[in-house]
Amino acid sequence: MSGKLNSPLGLSSIQSAVPESYVLPPEKRPTAVPPCKTIPVIDLQGLDRDRTDLIQQIIKASQEYGFFQLTNHGVSEELMRDVVVVGQEFFELPVKEKERFYYRDPKQICKFKTSINYEQEEVHFWRENFTHPCHPLEDYIDHWPQNPVRYREVFGSYTVEVRKVGLLLLDLICEGLGLECGYFEGDLSGGMVMNTNYYPLCPDPSLVLGLPKHGDPYLLTLLNQGHVPGLQVLKDEQWLEVEPIPNTFVVNINHMLQIISNGKLKSADHRVVPSSVSARTTVVNFIRPTNDCLVGPAKSLLVKNCSPPLYKTITFGDFISTYGTKTHQGIDPLERVML
Ligand SMILES: O=C(O)CCC(=O)C(=O)O
Numbered sequence: 001m002s003g004k005l006n007s008p009l010g011l012s013s014i015q016s017a018v019p020e021s022y023v024l025p026p027e028k029r030p031t032a033v034p035p036c037k038t039i040p041v042i043d044l045q046g047l048d049r050d051r052t053d054l055i056q057q058i059i060k061a062s063q064e065y066g067f068f069q070l071t072n073h074g075v076s077e078e079l080m081r082d083v084v085v086v087g088q089e090f091f092e093l094p095v096k097e098k099e100r101f102y103y104r105d106p107k108q109i110c111k112f113k114t115s116i117n118y119e120q121e122e123v124h125f126w127r128e129n130f131t132h133p134c135h136p137l138e139d140y141i142d143h144w145p146q147n148p149v150r151y152r153e154v155f156g157s158y159t160v161e162v163r164k165v166g167l168l169l170l171d172l173i174c175e176g177l178g179l180e181c182g183y184f185e186g187d188l189s190g191g192m193v194m195n196t197n198y199y200p201l202c203p204d205p206s207l208v209l210g211l212p213k214h215g216d217p218y219l220l221t222l223l224n225q226g227h228v229p230g231l232q233v234l235k236d237e238q239w240l241e242v243e244p245i246p247n248t249f250v251v252n253i254n255h256m257l258q259i260i261s262n263g264k265l266k267s268a269d270h271r272v273v274p275s276s277v278s279a280r281t282t283v284v285n286f287i288r289p290t291n292d293c294l295v296g297p298a299k300s301l302l303v304k305n306c307s308p309p310l311y312k313t314i315t316f317g318d319f320i321s322t323y324g325t326k327t328h329q330g331i332d333p334l335e336r337v338m339l
Pocket residue numbers: 195197211216223225230231270272282284
């Protein structure tokens with residue numbers, strides 16, 4: 001086993017300067033951006049009363065920003081808070097404890113790593129990450145950590161609740177796009193990934209990134225970003241900071257939804273800047289197609305809009321196999337599937 005755990009981040013609280021290997025070249029460093037109040041906030045409370053209006057808000061936000069914030073989604077305040085607390089407790093465990101999950105083999109169920117591709121990248125990113133599949137729950141939960149002691153209980157309940165919200169959003173998006181009822185059911189939304197990020201306190205956030213510019217490759221993302229700011233979204237070539245709002249999900253359209261909607265919905269690029277004030281823990285769920293699921297522009301949309309397909313039909317497994325390298329090289333992974 002390659003026992004070396006290359007963590008910047010074990011150093012974080014005692015580090016007085018950013019180590020050289022994390023310092024980005026000047027042209028790639030983040031510039032300060034003001035908090036953005038314009039990313040749409042959509043309140044699910046009125047769903048029964050104003051379904052059509054809410055659907056329009058979701059579609060508009062997904063077209064213009066590729067992002068929106070979702071309030072009154074039905075996941076309890078307690079669970080929203082606990083999952084971030086228990087996530088943070090995982091990262092605060094002694095290195096030895098986390099090391100058993102250290103990423104060595106793509107077939108591993110639970111993967112812990114620092115940065116993105118520590119062994120191969122030129123400059124490292126200021127984050128730790130823990131990821132594993134979480135649906136169907138019974139297939140995976142026995143592989144999850146037992147330390148922190150509440151991990152399985154809290155992450156288990158949370159993923160079940162988040163999935164309900166995600167599937168509801170997909171139903172609303174389905175309706176808003178005018179697709180046949182149940183379009184996203186089955187293999188298209190058959191999997192779900194849990195992705196917990198930890199961005200330690202950083203002595204100089206102007207020199208580093210927690211995560212570089214990227215779009216998410218799956219179907220839909222639901223992010224619980226806790227209370228520490230750091231997420232920025234690219235709109236019209238400007239970075240906008242997504243203000244943390246308590247008990248709110250940040251939702252974003254992923255590459256597969258951009259393809260299915262034939263470019264109508266946008267999977268916006270985003271990045272993370274760490275904080276010099278507080279460590280930041282975020283809990284992210286991606287709803288994803290199964291690997292052999294075919295994904296392409298929805299036929300009924302092409303017919304209805306009399307428009308040619310903008311993307312090829314591919315299997316999700318094929319798309320994801322080159323996603324990492326393309327993104328890392330600064331190439332838009334959607335380019336490969338454009339017609
Ligand atoms: O931590 C965040 O705010 C965003 C994380 C993210 O973009 C991702 O995990 O893909």
